[in-house]
Amino acid sequence: MSPKRNLTETEKLRQAMEKELSSGRYIHTLGVAYTASCLAMAHEEDMENAMIAGLLHDCAKGMHGSEQVAICEKARIHMSAVERSNPSALLHAKVGAYLAEHKYGVTQPDIINAIRYHTTGRPDMSKLEKIVYIADYIEPGRKPLADMDMIRRIAFQDLDWTLEKILANTLAYLQTTDGQIDDMTAKTYQYYKRV
Ligand code: DGI
Ligand code: FE
Ligand code: FE
Secondary structure (H helix, E strand, C coil): CCCCCCHHHHHHHHHHHHHHCCHHHHHHHHHHHHHHHHHHHHCCCCHHHHHHHHHHCCCCCCCCHHHHHHHHHHCCCCCCHHHHHCHHHHHHHHHHHHHHHHCCCCCCHHHHHHHHCCCCCCCCCCHHHHHHHHHHHHCCCCCCCCCHHHHHHHCCCCHHHHHHHHHHHHHHHHHHCCCCCCHHHHHHHHHHCCC
């Protein structure tokens, strides 16, 4: 994708996602794309990059888990044991990053990384990575998760504080399920946790 993009290229990605995803996932995707754009406005990030990363962040979500594992094996993408056993929850982020680059023509590493780390986060995220991670949690169509009103408000004020709150809630939620915690999610929380 050339650095000088026009709306038509974003529009093409929107249309591709409309075809690729279930209607519920597509509506969530639009919510993330527009929320990420608004966060980019508030935090002086590139709005179009936020829009593209938001549109593509769940592009692999409709694939069967075994298909995602097969793509990773073929492309020699490293999978942690937890990712391998939870492909639809976790692996879709890495597969999505791969497809963004190899199927949808995204060349900017920051956009690709924002897709790659949208589920677990990672320590020392870029501003765009933080914005996409947060937009995925707060987009208007999300069911009201814990502390949602507060998290939605602080997202437009302080990205790192918002990350800490989301990560704490995600880890607390995972402890109520039998979901194993990925090392990267734990490391991200340790990094953003304020003592
Ligand atoms: O793809 P989405 O549903 O829009 O959202 P997402 O990509 O942020 O997350 C998908 C799920 O992954 C969500 O229920 C939280 C979960 N998750 C986040 N970190 C971990 C995790 N699941 C496991 N098992 N381990 C983690 O470390
Ligand atoms: Fe996702
Ligand atoms: Fe999502």
